[in-house]
Amino acid sequence: MLCVHQSASMASTQGQDVVVCQLCPNPVEHHCNLCHVDLCSPCTLKHLADKTNRHEIVEFINRKEGPVLPECDTHKKNRCEMYCRECCKPTCALCVTTTHKKHDFTDIGEIIENKKQQIFADMTELENVIVPKYRNLTPAFPSAEFDKAITAIQDQEDRICNLARGIGSKLRNEVTKLKRKSEQEYKEFQTLAMKTEIELNKIIQSNNEVIKADDATAIVSYKSRNEKFRDGIKKSDLSCPNFVPVLVKENQILDMFGKLQLQYSIISDKQRNALQLMETPVYLKEIQSPYGNRSELLRITCEGTGKLWVSGNNGTINQIDWDGSILKSINLSRNAVGLSLNVQQELVFFEGWDDTIVFKYENNSVMTLLELSNWQPRGLCHTVNGNLLVSMRSVVDARSRVVRYSGSTECQVIENDKRGKPLFSVHSPAVLLLTENGNGDICIADYTGNVVVVVNSSGILRFRYGGNKITRKKNKTFEPLHIVNDKKCHILIHNQFNNNVHIIDSDGNFIRYIGYLCDGGISVDTDHNLVVGESVTGKIRIIKYLE
Known part of the structure; x- marks a missing residue:
């Protein structure tokens, strides 16, 4: 069982907050250098119970600073303290003399430090250069342009509809005029037919009177008027209009209507x-x-x-x-x-x-x-x-x-x-x-x-x-x-x-x-x-x- 030195391991100083265990609210006493976890005494035992990883428990004040080194793929439970430049991968000490023998190595700390510097440089660029570009690049959504296009389409639709209605109105007016003219001609025809019928009845009556009177002078002087009426009344050339619609195709309307033009973004x-x-x-x-x-x-x-x-x-x-x-x-x-x-x-x-x-x-x-x-x-x-x-x-x-x-x-x-x-x-x-x-x-x-x-x-x-x-x-x-x-x-x-x-x-x-x-x-x-x-x-x- 680990010895607990209360005065040495308690991570607290006057005027500072107590550092607590990462697994519970108790004050920290120990640290696992391999897992980089701050622990109290009870949680230290629980942490050591995990046999899937290696552990190195030290008092909190003696903890090692630095990143958690990766575990070697070849030699399990060994931490990679070296970096093979030829294979571009971390290696442990055993790899240096076995699978990576005679390769070009460097301390992994150097690689980590270089990568940290790159990360810091990237963060600086992101914060100071790249992010401001996106922050300032906030063009308003061109809703008005879309609405303008919709309005223009509606206006064109109205223009075409108005033209069609205008053409229809002209044609209807023309038919109405023809109808009135035909109605007048038809009434005149009926009136003439009635007058002619009255006149014919008078002629028939007159002829009957001539026959009844048996007057030789009237009979000799009789002149036939049938020729005048034999062909009947000349009928007026009345013609009824017939509208012949043209087949309307969508492509024709589309060509007349117009098309959308997309602009470069x-x-x-x-x-x-x-x-x-x-x-x-x-x-x-x-x-x-x-x-x-x-x-x-x-x-x-x-x-x-x-x-x-x-x-x-x-x-x-x-x-x-x-x-x-x-x-x-x-x-x-x-x-x-x-x-x-x-x-x-x-x-x-x-x-x-x-x-x-x-x-x-x-x-x-x-x-x-x-x-x-x-x-x-x-x-x-x-x-x-x-x-x-x-x-x-x-x-x-x-x-x-x-x-x-x-x-x-x-x-x-x-x-x-x-x-x-x-x-x-x-x-x-x-x-x-x-x-x-x-x-x-x-x-x-x-x-x-x-x-x-x-x-x-x-x-x-x-x-x-x-x-x-x-x-x-x-x-x-x-x-x-x-x-x-x-x-x-x-x-x-x-x-x-x-x-x-x-x-x-x-x-x-x-x-x-x-x-x-x-x-x-x-x-x-x-x-x-x-x-x-x-x-x-x-x-x-x-x-x-x-x-």
Whole structure:
């Protein structure tokens, strides 16, 4: 039984509170150095009864300061007083000569002290730098903006309803006028019929009197009046109105009504600013697409991260995952040479070079979205607010343009600059692939013109990029084919001539090249990775170039 030295072990001094046992309210007398528990005498015996751990009981005033050392995984009940740098784990004294023999060791106290310093430094940063950022970052919830949108929707609903009621009212008034006119004509017809009947009765009576009188003079002078009345009264052409309603479709109302436009959030802006170009891009993954054996890969567009839509020169479009497994497949009569996903992640595409139709893949079926008549689509791109941009070239005369659609309604045409000169090459059937940048600019890869044309959202020319000026003499040919943008508002351009990617900023300044084969299409996924396809092999590579 332990000796209890009351005067020595009682942890109390004059003017100070008594330190109590951690297991009961009694004053503390002892301390377990291995468990770091303050104990009174009765609780000390209870503590020693726990045989699952080693114990080292000392008087409270002789307690060891410091953290509880971990128990060795290999040599049970031994405390780890050393740290193996090679294995990055705590070890006991026996490990030094056995399982960790000849490894690089240090005293665990040094490691603990360094970690404490790191914790203190982190706490200082958290308290003084990081937490104030979150404390001060308390933007009010934009309830008014939501209410404003709801009010605008209600106002538009009222306007359309009022227009419909106005049209209905005009039609009802017109029918009412026709009804009154017809009623008047009908009354006049009835009056005339009655008068005529009276006149006819008088004629009949007169004829009867002639016969009864048997007067030769009256009979000889008789003239028939039947011819006048034989055809009856000419009926008025009364016509009753018949309203023929037009079939009202929801899509028509939606195109007329308008759509919601979602704005970029502050978080997206912060993420955009945090991303930086890596000095050396990193190859992450290779995917074998369904193409590359007897067919070639033509186009790629990412559906978030982990899914891709791809098309080839065998008349198919396939949705695949990052393992290359086919999730969906669309069989076409011709090759799909333009792909885009709308905000609902629905696929929009066109096929062939002489077609004038833009298609939409919805509910596992292909439907016509746009009929362009005398124009042939050459590129597709959906904007952040849900509009569809279609680049096109004319069938008959030599013209090229970009048209913005809201639903199926044409709402903007971009064709000429301020001087009336064409913005894009003409007299060519070549593609005009395009993308919308994060700042609202529209970027068009004019393959025939050997230039990338960038206009703002109003269609005003901002700049043209014809390749890197520094290396232009060495690499004379610039043939921009595929084009995408990223969260940094960089423009990534595939140069078909050299089969590499030019990265330029939103003002047209060259930044760098990325040298991966990408003639089978390029895209950017939601993790900001560049996705490039190799046409002949059908291989798709995921490249990390931002961090």
